[in-house]
Amino acid sequence: MVRTGELLDVLLAGGLRADRVTHVERLPARPGEQADWPTWADTDLVAGYRSLGVARPWRHQVEAAEAAWSGRHTVLATSTGSGKSLAFWLPSLTAVRADVAAAALDPGRIETFGRRGSVLYLCPTKALAADQLVSVDRLLAAGHARDVRVATCDGDTGFDERRWVQQYGDVVMTNPDFLHFALLPNHRRWARLLGSLRYVVVDECHAYRGVFGAHVAAVLRRLQRLAASYQAGPKGGPATPGGATAGMAASGGRAQRRGPVFLLASATTSDPAASAARLLGVRPDDVTAVTADTSPAGRKTFVLWQPPELPGARAAELDDEDPWATPLPLPPIDRDALDDAPGSPDGSAAHDGSAAHTVMAPLEPAEGSGPLGTGERVVADEPDRPRRSATAEVADLLADLTAAGARTLAFTRSRRAAESVATVTQAHLREIDDSLAGAVAAYRGGYLPEERRALESAIRGGRLRALATTNALELGVDITGLDAVLIAGWPGTRVSLWQQAGRAGRAGSEGLVALVAREDPLDTYLVHHPEAIFDTPVEATVFDPTNPYVLAPHLCAAAAELPLRTEDLPLFGPGTRELLDVLVERGALRRRPSGWYWTHADPASRLTDLRGTGGYPVRVIETTTGRVLGTVDAAAADSTVHRGAVYVHQGATYVVDELRLDDDVAFVGRRDVDYGTWARWLTSTEITSVTSEIQWGPITWGFGTVDVTTQVMSYQRKHIPDFQVIGTEELEMPARTLATTAVWWTAPESVREAAGVTAELTPGALHAAEHASIGLLPLLATCDRWDLGGLSTELHTDTGQATVFVHDAYPGGAGFAERGFALGATWLRATRAAIATCRCASGCPACVQSPKCGNSNHPLEKAAAVRLLDAVLAHAPHD
Known part of the structure; x- marks a missing residue:
């Protein structure tokens, strides 16, 4: 283990790079606090943990395990590497083994088979489930407890293996998507698992936010309802949907509830008990939250770093992530684009990294889409004195750390x-x-599962010293003993930042973390204002399980699984009865005296997609060998594996010979090339219908449906490493349209003149108002910033005015824009207050800068935005 002080010297290069450090934060070490093993814990499991080096558990592990064993829903929200898995596996595996032992003692009784309990483990990614499978197998082998049958089951699991899991699996590891599409609709095949379900483990539950979180909340309610139906009867009397504590019964010293106990593991978030309760559909008082981290932590040195200026150079030629080669001869515009989409670990749910870098995001467009109402995405003028790119800087630092013997992860923003x-x-x-x-490799989404497992094993075992990774390794894959973490650009949230930083110095050792700023005002602000990082609490996990746009298709799915009864409705939250009436009126469900029924031939589960991925992944196949190199998400395929695109896989370059979208296949050939390819696309936003419209004097407020259409038009080849343009090729790609809902307001020239907002200030004022309004709407609409997109333009073709749009980033809308329209004056006053009361001089992340702005938060005019909002609000109704 290399000492942190030595590693900091390596970063500073003997003082030659000291001027790049803007701040050094010393996070003190924390001693660990251990506790005794619970008396109820299975002795073989305890022996297994001891043989793996866990002599005694940490106190927070015991507190969480005790709460779960007593029958309470429990959420454990502690830092990365604090041992959350022990807290949920100890009670759940002990329960399973107790049932196994009971069956062995009296094998002749017919009810013995049904008494053997089971555990369902849910996590956001297949990689994490595979990692947990390895960990549990290792524990059971170490404790000589091989009588517990553990398996993963997801969309990649074959029919025969899936049938074995249905019949024999004691611990089943899967994800919410498989639960929604396969397990719940075919619940009769899973009757044994559901009827014996003791615990449901929901790992990395902070990842369930926004619309994705609302979807998962509905899936968990459907799971509880089916589990209760299978567990009702002579064994314990009528089941209580949602696991109400009234149905408790003692069994073997363990309090059992009718219905499974939920164990949730989370990163450190704000108010984890409230988030967990909202996810499960119970009261916060019914959830025990354990938040005091008693695991040891070594001293951590956190460095904020800004790459040096490159006088006289053009940023477009130097930034290895710049999507276009040269600025087009158009004025600077609002070209915001979503970076890493929620619900998937490296943005793969919607696109490959930032849309401002390489791809489009048709299902989750980001803030902003064009100048003068054209919707064209163009490159704004770069600063006169650009800085070195964060990726180039991180590559230098990673090389120096690796040469010094350090084990390092370097987190990046895109594949x-x-x-x-x-x-x-x-x-x-x-x-x-x-x-x-050979000690350095890349790790990202799109690799084949076996390749990702091999990389994880190699970095874990020391055969690799460093991985350059997307946020795919942010979640809880077990990688310990790392010396340093490099973070290329602000990851978007403080939760993500601390998750990534927590990889350094795990298991109580010292660690070094460096956040390297991209050339973006948000990154620049943060590395020069350390209080915005170190003195600001982490974000809350925000989602709305009662959102009718999300809940309606899940009510249909629930009715298809089992007819909905009146007694089921409280489980799905207030407003469910009214929503069912709407579904009946529209013919989706049929009402009978006994309940609500799904009577259509098509599966109701197909009405919605939890992640909005936009289609099947595109397989990348080597033409000459037929070998599958990896996959690219459907939304990213047009811009990353189009004909002629360069596809990079572990340093080897391939060129795409053919993209067959109908077959979801891209054929590539292995070629050594000295260039990369960058797609160019156009995006337009069109109002297709106006649902509601009101006038505030000269101001028009509108709500309706819009089409956000994106089409890849061409690509450029740029020589590496100098990024000189060596060619442009036209493409014929299909247009991708997101039909969604939006709210908009206009700012006529007379209003802008009254506010003293000149033509030169108008783009920045509108842009700043757009960013701030998107940041404030989640407070009113119970959504996440990543659930929204937007556009600000001096002249939109449909309104004929300067206009600010905010739209839902999901097909058909999700109700957020509609909520913004209903609360227009309240929303805009809150937006104005947030900007005006911020103590910064010209704009910061707390007011007008956006973490997902693809136009590098340029232009932004804070003062002009306040004046413009004052002028608009002067016409607002007083009520």
């Missing part, structure tokens, strides 16, 4: 950046020692 950092780092290390280059 392209992960490959770039790994490749450049390897090139640097070859100049020192050829053998060192």
